[in-house]
Amino acid sequence: MLTTNPERVRAMVACAQGIGVPRGSGMFRQALQAVAFLSEEKIAAKVDYLKNTFRWSDAQVSIAVRKYPILLEKSKESLKRRSEFLFSKVGVEPVYIAHRPVILSYSMEGRLRPRYYVIKFLKQNGLLDRDLSLYTAVKMTEKVFVEKLICPHRDAAPHLAEDYATACKGEMPYNFRFI
Structure with missing residues (x-):
């Protein structure tokens, strides 16, 4: 400058x-x-x-x-991919993203998708005792996310840590295939 x-x-x-x-x-x-x-x-x-x-x-x-x-x-492609995921998979409203636009800065493969799948898995299996937003989950550091959402469920979902690691590599673990 x-x-x-x-x-x-x-x-x-x-x-x-x-x-x-x-x-x-x-x-x-x-x-x-x-x-x-x-x-x-x-x-x-x-x-x-x-x-x-x-x-x-x-x-x-x-x-x-x-x-x-x-x-x-x-990039337009990056924005389009994130909008499609957030609207069609996660189901958030446009205003939600407008007030939390930094969510668009996170990696789809390394953060958004894997963490969304963990939250969805925990909710569907009755393991999440509070309503946790995707934004709150993606803001967490990796260490905090694992400590708060993976480790406490070691006994009830022994595969969760491995499934999360697999999802972070861009692959879809069987346990994260939701109907």
């Missing part, structure tokens, strides 16, 4: 503010990064894509981009 033309920096700042991220915000640096190499036309096109893909209103896109500006850098 120090070697960038001052006019370009001013334009980036204006663009970051234009997508709804105020200068004093903790997300402002991410917003600058997100818009640094995007033209206004590309940003507008990405906003339209987000609205169509996630069935968001203008206000919901604004919320999502303010909370997670790097969303503008995500």
Whole structure:
């Protein structure tokens, strides 16, 4: 940024503010990064894509981009895969994602799918004594997730740790094939 033309920096700042991220915000640096190499036309096109893909209103896109500006850098294919999974498999509503857009930053194979399958398995087998959201589960570190959701069920579901590890490799364990 120090070697960038001052006019370009001013334009980036204006663009970051234009997508709804105020200068004093903790997300402002991410917003600058997100818009640094995007033209206004590309940003507008990405906003339209987000609205169509996630069935968001203008206000919901604004919320999502303010909370997670790097969303503008995500590839269309990546966003599409995540939207299909979150809507069709998990069954979340568009507004849920708009208020938790960082969920779109997590790996489908390494985090979203495996953790969703663990939660679903635990719920279907009566092993989860509270309502746990996918967002809460994916935010956890690997260590905390295993300690809170895998280890306590060692006796009732001895295969769970192995199934989770298999799912994290992108494979579908038999016990995670739900009807």
